[in-house]
Amino acid sequence: MRGAQGGCSADCVVEVEVFVPGVGLKKLGAEELNYGYRSSQLQGQGGIVTQVVLQLQPGQDRERIREQTRQNFHHRHQTQPYHLPSCGSVFRNPLEHPAGWLIDRSGLKGFRIGQAQVSELHANFILNLGGAQAREIYMLIQAIREQVAEKWSVLLEPEVKMLGEFS
Ligand SMILES: Cc1cc2nc3c(=O)[nH]c(=O)nc-3n(C[C@H](O)[C@H](O)[C@H](O)COP(=O)(O)OP(=O)(O)OC[C@H]3O[C@@H](n4cnc5c(N)ncnc54)[C@H](O)[C@@H]3O)c2cc1C
Secondary structure (H helix, E strand, O other), X not given: OOOHHHOOHHHHEEXXXXXXXXXXXXXXXXXXXXXXXXXXXXXXXOOEEEEEEEOOOOOOXXXXXXXXXXXXXXXXXHHOOOOOOOOOEOEOOOOOOOHHHHHHHOOOOOOEEXXXXXXXXXXXXXXXXXOOOHHHHHHHHHHHHHHHHHHHOOOOOEOOOOOOOOO
């Protein structure tokens, strides 16, 4: 499954314990979680994860692990905006092209509504320039979807959850 550095947490999940209202505690094996790209059985079923069992691979070379961590950290800070608040990646990556590429090629880097702005560094990030309203971020998400759909016939799906009314 596609995630940062080509991996994701699903790769090492063995078992999850979930508290389901009206049912109680349940244990689900990784295969029962129906993991997919940015999706799992846990979404929308209203349970609360209380425990996770992970299978990790012991690393051999402590210095090599540190160096790899440094490189990953450096790469992130070179390619993603960490100088201002954001919610991370806004849209799922369609199969055609990464969302950031489509938004960038639609000329939307730097485009802003109020205090919400498409990052100049990574177009799949929306930055809060200070005091951005949820409505401004919502309107920017809709504007991006419209323009990318118009230019590329691709309808971007938000990866973020939007709570509340925005009409
Ligand atoms: C700058 C930035 C970069 C990011 N980069 C990445 C990235 O590279 N890859 C990536 O995958 N994500 C990325 N994210 C997203 C980030 O991983 C998630 O926002 C974070 O993991 C959410 O965890 P949280 O504990 O804050 O959950 P919350 O924000 O509190 O919750 C997130 C969702 O999980 C649900 N939830 C939380 N706890 C439980 C629980 N115990 N049981 C059931 N449901 C629960 C909540 O209801 C909500 O729907 C990034 C975010 C930011 C801000």
